[in-house]
Amino acid sequence: MDNTPTTDTTDTSTAPAAPGLLAGKVAFITGAGRGIGAAAARLFAREGARVLLAARTEDQLKAVTEEVRAAGGIADYVVCDLADADSVRAAVDRTVEVYGRLDVAFNNAATGIPPGPMDQVSEADFDHIYAVNLKGPWLAMVAEVAAIRATAGTGAIVNNSSIGSLRGNPELPAYGATKRALNSLTESAAVTYGPEGIRVNAIAPGTTLTEMIRSWEADSPGVIDRLNAKTPLRRAADPDEIAQAAAWLLSDRSSYVTGTVLRVDGGMRA
Incomplete structure (x- = not known):
């Protein structure tokens, strides 16, 4: 018996790269001009998706789109x-016009x-935050389900909620209320559309370094430090870290996950 050690001469440098998490999928992303939405656009494209970015501000959208394209997406x-x-309906329809289908959607956009x-919350502010943070995702989900049904047949949707939706939120009561209602819509949609093969989940980010939290910091100096002190990881998230969770829930690797609100909060609610 020859026990002489052998050397593996396989050339791994020419081995095909592993397919991306979202390879072959068409993704629609709201609030994609900045923050978590922009991070999601970059990430989803790197992971192989063709992305359609939606937001109110065209110059931000154009900048992120050009960045994605420059990186090969x-x-x-x-x-x-x-x-x-x-x-909202026109934006979802535009995705199908451009790419011919819709597979996944990340309803990220929100206002504060x-x-x-x-x-101290004015009625006008309450009506506005309700229209954007709750009615908006509802409108989007209705349009997305119709587009997925008509093209891909099956797919996945992720709504961006908040860790502030999971308990009393005295500093942001209207915001927390709309996000808690969004959790309910997410669960209802998961039960309704699961039999068709359309999964619906939400993520609940903790403190994340976006324009929204920086605006809160400007109004309430020290708030980021206070929130970090309540977070076991003792830091805020980068927007890409939140986008990573959304990408996984939209991918086939989470194929048996639906109706969940996934905390992405550094342990804040542990």
Whole structure:
């Protein structure tokens, strides 16, 4: 018996790269001009998806789209106001026009109002945050389900909620209320469309370094440090870390996950 050690001469440098997490999929992303949405656009494209970016601000959308393309990704954009039903439906329809199908959607866009107790929230601010943070994702999900049914047949949707939706939120009561309602919509959609092979989940980010948290910091200096002190990892998330969770839930690797609200909060609610 020859026990002489052998050397593996396989040349791994020419081995094909592993397919991306979202390879072959068409992804629609709202709020894609900045923050978590922009991070998701970059990530989803790197993971093989063709992406359609939607937001209200065209110059931001154009900049992120050009960045994705420069990195070798496939991207286009459409201006969309989540508070306008026709605009939302047109944005989803545009995805199908550009790419011929819709497989997955990340309903990320949201708006905030100045922090403070609920008796200091104006009726106009409450109506606006409801229209964008709850009615907007509802409109988007309805349009996305129709597009997935008509093209890909099966797919996945992720809604961006908040860790602030999972308990009383005295500093951001209206924001927390809309996000808690979004959790309910997510669960209802998962039960309704699961038999068709359409999965619906949500993520609940903790403190994340976006324009929204920086605006809150400007109104309430020290708030990021206070939140980090309540977070076992003792830091805020980068937007890409939140996008990574959304990408996994949209991918086939989470094929048996639906109806969940996944905490991505550094352990804040542990």
